[in-house]
Amino acid sequence: MNNKFNLYTSLSFLMFVTLFVSCSSDPDSPGTEYMPDMYRSPAIETYVDYGEIRGKENKSYKSILSARQTPKYTVPYVGTDEQTVKMMLPNKRKAGIAWRESHGLYGWDLDNVSGYEMSRFDTVNPMVMTADNASGILKQGEKLYSSMCMHCHGEKGDGNGPMIQSGAYGDLGVVPAYKNLDTLSEGKIFHSIYYGKGFMGAHSSLLNKKEIWTLVHYVRQFQIDGYGKFEEIAEVEVNQETAE
Ligand code: HEC
Structure with missing residues (x-):
């Protein structure tokens, strides 16, 4: 019983602390994110580029379209007609x-x-x-x-x-x-x-x-x-x- 009580108190204390610490004074910041990968795909995206590769932000890639030209000599597959x-x-x-x-x-x-x-x-x-x-x-x-x-x-x-x-x-x-x-x-x-x-x-x-x-x-x-x-x-x- 006592153990359970301790567990609940520490869990709610942790939640309380997290609640306060995770916010930021910057109105544009989402604060601490739970699983940021859910918001920003780590994959390079074709049209939306955050300049982020493996969690590291690369300023030079930011806002650059990563849509690339088709490689040279490729023939589009269009079926067999x-x-x-x-x-x-x-x-x-x-x-x-x-x-x-x-x-x-x-x-x-x-x-x-x-x-x-x-x-x-x-x-x-x-x-x-x-x-x-x-x-x-x-x-x-x-x-x-x-x-x-x-x-x-x-x-x-x-x-x-x-x-x-x-x-x-x-x-x-x-x-x-x-x-x-x-x-x-x-x-x-x-x-x-x-x-x-x-x-x-x-x-x-x-x-x-x-x-x-x-x-x-x-x-x-x-x-x-x-x-x-x-x-x-x-x-x-x-x-x-x-x-x-
Ligand atoms: C930004 C405006 C613009 C857009 C968009 C545009 N054109 Fe043009 N087009 C021009 C101008 C200006 C010329 C004249 C070029 C010259 O002779 O210097 C021209 C010329 C042409 C010519 C004559 C070419 C020649 O050999 O004299 C054809 C045919 C043509 N356009 C078809 C198209 C088609 C089809 C599209 C859509 C896929 C298109 N254009 C999109 C502005 C545009």
């Missing part, structure tokens, strides 16, 4: 002859920004648009476009997006209307999205190749009237046939 596989190039890799042929990137040096000039005639979109997939591609294109491009290029591709209208970019650069760039090859459009051009940043780490080729289709649709509208043409033909 041939069309989709063809769309994927190894990350930042100079395309070899075999790659160029299989991806339609003739004469295109993917490591080199001057590849822009080389990607002129023969680079066509390997993502072939057909009546069956057109609406799906354009729908996906619209989704990507509205989250990554529209703020500069505008909803209608006229180069007058909300970012430009706001004047935030000042005289830094003029965003061209896609309509005035209708002689651009698909390879050049891909190249400019991948590497960036002028004051448009590179999107190679934000979009995969399939997404970029999807956007190339979406951009084309601003340049060529009726682009991707297979159904309507087919319908018109059917109507004509029935009218005859």
Whole structure:
């Protein structure tokens, strides 16, 4: 009995002491933490970095995004669908002859920004648009476009997006209307999205190749009237046939 009484007294005394000692006068401090690992993961986190490695705080790592570029030459795994596989190039890799042929990137040096000039005639979109997939591609294109491009290029591709209208970019650069760039090859459009051009940043780490080729289709649709509208043409033909 006496023993039990002693145990309870010492336990409550300990609790009492802990209660007072664990607080801190700093209003931003959580005080003494019970199991700090539950609050701060000891693992390096992709987007949230406390600069903490194995319990030690490293000032130089604090507030730096630890999201890294994909290692060179890695090929994203996209399943086994041939069309989709063809769309994927190894990350930042100079395309070899075999790659160029299989991806339609003739004469295109993917490591080199001057590849822009080389990607002129023969680079066509390997993502072939057909009546069956057109609406799906354009729908996906619209989704990507509205989250990554529209703020500069505008909803209608006229180069007058909300970012430009706001004047935030000042005289830094003029965003061209896609309509005035209708002689651009698909390879050049891909190249400019991948590497960036002028004051448009590179999107190679934000979009995969399939997404970029999807956007190339979406951009084309601003340049060529009726682009991707297979159904309507087919319908018109059917109507004509029935009218005859
Ligand atoms: C920060 C604003 C900005 C964003 C975001 C942006 N662009 Fe651009 N874009 C520009 C500017 C400015 C140019 C003109 C570059 C030049 O010729 O100097 C341009 C040029 C282009 C061109 C013509 C390239 C050429 O070879 O002449 C295409 C195509 C294009 N952008 C597509 C896109 C797509 C698709 C996206 C979204 C993934 C996008 N842009 C995101 C500002 C932007």
